[in-house]
Amino acid sequence: MRILSNAGVTWRPCLPYRKSMTKSLIAGLLLATAAPVFAQASPAHIASLREAALKDDIAYEIVEGLTTEVGPRLAGTEAEARAREWAVRKLTAMGFANVRVETFDMPVWVRGEEKAWITAPFPQPLAVTALGNSGATPAEGIEAELIGFNSVDELAAAPDEAVRGKIVFIDHNMPRAQDGIGYGYFGRPRREGPTIASKKGAAAIVIRSIGTDHHRNPHTGVMTFADGAAPIPAGALSVPDAEQVQRILKRGKRVRLRLVLTPRNIGTRQSGNVIAEVPGRDRSAPPILVSGHLDSWDLGTGAIDDAAGVAIAATAAKRIMDAGQPLRTIRIVWFGAEEVGLFGGLDYRARHGKEPHYALVESDFGAGRVWRVDSRLGKEREAEAKALQQALAPLGIAPGALDKAEGSDISPLLADGLPGVSLAQDGTFYFDVHHTPDDTLDKVDPQDLRQNVAAWTTMLAVLSGGIEAEPKRLKRR
C-alpha cells in the first residue's frame, strides 16, 4: 500500500509493520479527532521503532569507527579528507542511496607549537592552546607583562595605554547548565576578546578556557579578528591554569608571561559535505534533512563533537529505512568545516537553500540524553508538532517550544525561515570536554546514545509521512 503525500490535510495510517493494522489505526484515529491531521507512521509502529532503537548498536559503531579509524579531523586538512572517504564508505555500506560529496574551498588555519610560562614572580609552565585563527608569535615566543581582566567589558573599558604592549588575560564565570546557556554570554572572551585586545595594542591575549571542567586541557574554538583588527596571538589557558593566573595576579606583583603560539594560515584547501539519502516514495515531496558535522577540532578525536551527531542522524535514518520506505525522502548531511566557520552549512545553503525542506534537524551538542523537543514547523503543522511531542514523551523528553529550532550548520537555513526540529541534549557535562583533547570515545555513554537514536527514529517516523510496510530494495536514483 502506498500513502500519498498529504501534509496537513488528512491523516492516513501507513500499513503497520506485519500488516496488523487495526489497533494502531484506531489509536491513530482517536489521536486525530480534535486537530488537523497529517500523515505519519501509526502510533503502534512508532512505538515499536522507538523501543527497538533503545537497543541500537549502530550509532556507537559509527562513533567508534570514525574516532578510531580517522581520529582528529580538522576542516580542510588531509585528515578531514580521510574522514569524507570514510563517510562515503560507511554510508554506502549502510545501504543509503545517492551517497555523494559536495566539495567547497575554504581558508585553512593549522596549529603550531603552543607553550606558556609565568616567568615572574613565580616561574612555572601553563597549559595553553591557540584559538582558531590566532596570530602567531615568533618561534622563540614573546614575553611581556600580563594584565588581567574579569570580563570582556572590563577590558573594553580599560584605557589603551594600560593594555598596549602587554599580554591580556580575560577571566569569566561560565556556569554549568543543562541547556548550555553559558556558552553564549560567557563565550565572549573568546569571540570578542582578541579583537578588542588587538585594537588596544596588546601584544597577545590569553583567556580562561570557555569550559566548565577542571582539567589541564585548554578549550580551543574559533574566533575572528573583526573591524580590521590585526591578528595577534590568541590562546586559551586551561581552567586550572586560569585560576592559577588569577591567584598569582592577586598577589599584587608584576606578572610576566612568555608565550609561544605558532599557528599558520596555509591558504585555500578543499572541504565538503557528505550526503546520503533514504529516497521517499514521493520523490516530489520536500526532504527531511538530518545532520551533524563530520569535521572536528584537532585536539581530540571529536567523539561528542560531533561523531555522535553524525552517528545519531544516520542511524535514525537507517532504522527507518530498514523498517520500510518513508513517504518523504530523508536526506542525511554530514557537514564539513563546521568548527572553523560553518563553511559546510553555508555551502549547503548556497546550493540548496532555495529548495523546500520538510524539516531541518541537526545533532551537535554531544551524546547526552535528549530531554526536550523544540520545533518550528509553522502554525499549519501544529498537530504534527504536538504528535511529535507526544511520541517522544515516553523517552523522558519534555515538550518545549513550538516556535523555535536551532542547529549550527542548519542555522543559515533556519534563519531563512525553513522549518526545523531541535532535540535538545543534556549538556550538563558537554563543556567539560568541548573543543579539548578530552573529546574522545570514552566520553560517550552508549545508553545515552541509544536514547538519542530512539528520539531521532521516533521523530523521523512522525515526520516521515508514513513508512511503507514492506521493506524493499532501495535503488539509487
Next chain:
Amino acid sequence: MRILSNAGVTWRPCLPYRKSMTKSLIAGLLLATAAPVFAQASPAHIASLREAALKDDIAYEIVEGLTTEVGPRLAGTEAEARAREWAVRKLTAMGFANVRVETFDMPVWVRGEEKAWITAPFPQPLAVTALGNSGATPAEGIEAELIGFNSVDELAAAPDEAVRGKIVFIDHNMPRAQDGIGYGYFGRPRREGPTIASKKGAAAIVIRSIGTDHHRNPHTGVMTFADGAAPIPAGALSVPDAEQVQRILKRGKRVRLRLVLTPRNIGTRQSGNVIAEVPGRDRSAPPILVSGHLDSWDLGTGAIDDAAGVAIAATAAKRIMDAGQPLRTIRIVWFGAEEVGLFGGLDYRARHGKEPHYALVESDFGAGRVWRVDSRLGKEREAEAKALQQALAPLGIAPGALDKAEGSDISPLLADGLPGVSLAQDGTFYFDVHHTPDDTLDKVDPQDLRQNVAAWTTMLAVLSGGIEAEPKRLKRR
C-alpha cells in the same frame, strides 16, 4: 604542671586547657581502668582540639601558597630549591623552632619534548609523557612497528625476536579502589615493563598510564632500568590514548608508532629535607615525626602529591603548639626528592636512623578524608594504639590494624622496625590525578583537608605525652 615521660607505665592527664581538669581527669581515669596506661592529653582536651581543627584554614593556605608561589617542583631542580626556601620561610613564620635544611646530592633527570603519533594505519597524534629515568629518542624521534601486550607477564613470555626493534605497548586493568590497592600490582607495567622490553631488544616502550581516569593527561612516575638493562625511551600514554591504541591494534593491521621523547640526565644536583620542630618539654624523649614530601612531579603543581601532605603534617603540629607544649618533641619533616627515588627518606635514615623515634607518620596519598587508622606501636603500647583509634572514631575513622604502618619516605625507617601510624586517606579518586598535569589546587576539597588536619591533630594529642596547659613562647634551642 609538667607531665614527665612515662610511656606505657602510668597514665597521667595533663592539666586541661583553661585549668578545668576535673571532668576530663575523671573521664581519663575511667578510660584507663582496664588497660595499661600512658600519658596523653585528656579526652576532653583531645575532643576540643579535634573539633577546632575541623574549622582549620591553615592547611589550605599552605597548599595554596606552595602550589601557587612555587608550582611544580621536580626533585633536584631550581624549582625544588625555591620550594625549600619557601618552606623555610613558611615554617619559620608559623612559629616552629629549629627550622633547617638537611641537604643531600642526587642524580637528576629532566623531561624534554614528548610527542607520539600513530603513523599507520590510522594516522593521528597520541598524548604521551616520559616515565622518570626514561631513555631518549633522537630529537626527530623514532618510528617502528607497535606490538601490544595485555600485561607485563604477556610481554615477559613473548619470544625476544617478536619484540626486537619494535615499540612495546603494555595495557593493564587497574581498578579504582579506596585504599589504592591497584597501584602495586597494576603498576608493574611502569616498574617492570621498561627493563623487560629493553632486555628483549625493544626500540622503546609505551604503557597505559597507571591511572583510573579518562583524561588526555598521561601519568608519569619513576622507574629504573634493572639488571643491567640499557635505557630505552619509556613513556606512558593517557588512558584514552591507550584504549585508542588497543582499538587500533584489534583491527589486526600492522600499526606503526612515531615517538619523540628527549629527556636528559643532567648529573648530580642538590636536594634536601626541610625540618622544623615543636620542642617537647622532655628534650630527652624520642620525637614524633610527622611528614610529607615537598618535591612534586613536574607536570602538575603537586597539590595532592604532596602539598596536601606537608600541609596536613605541619598544620597539625602547629595546632598542638598553639594549644600548649607537648611532652614529646614533634618533628616536622618535609622530605625532598621522594618522587624520583626516596632520596630524602634515605638521607634522613642515614642521618637519624639510629635515633629513637616515638612514632613515624607520613601523609602522601592526597587530600581525601581519612577513613582508617593503622598503627604499629608495639605490643607494650597497645593501650595507646587503642586510645588513638577511639579518639579518631568521631571523625568517621575506622580502627584498622595494630601491626601495620606505612608511608613512602618513612618506609626505610619502618622497615628498620621503628614504630609508626598510618592515617589512611580515601584514595578513590587519587589515581585519577596522581602524577599528571591535573594535580592542581582545585583537586583539593577544603572540607576533606580539614578532616585530615583534625585526624592528625587528634593523633598528635594522643601521642603527645600530654600538652602543657599554658602555651608559652617557644625558643629555638
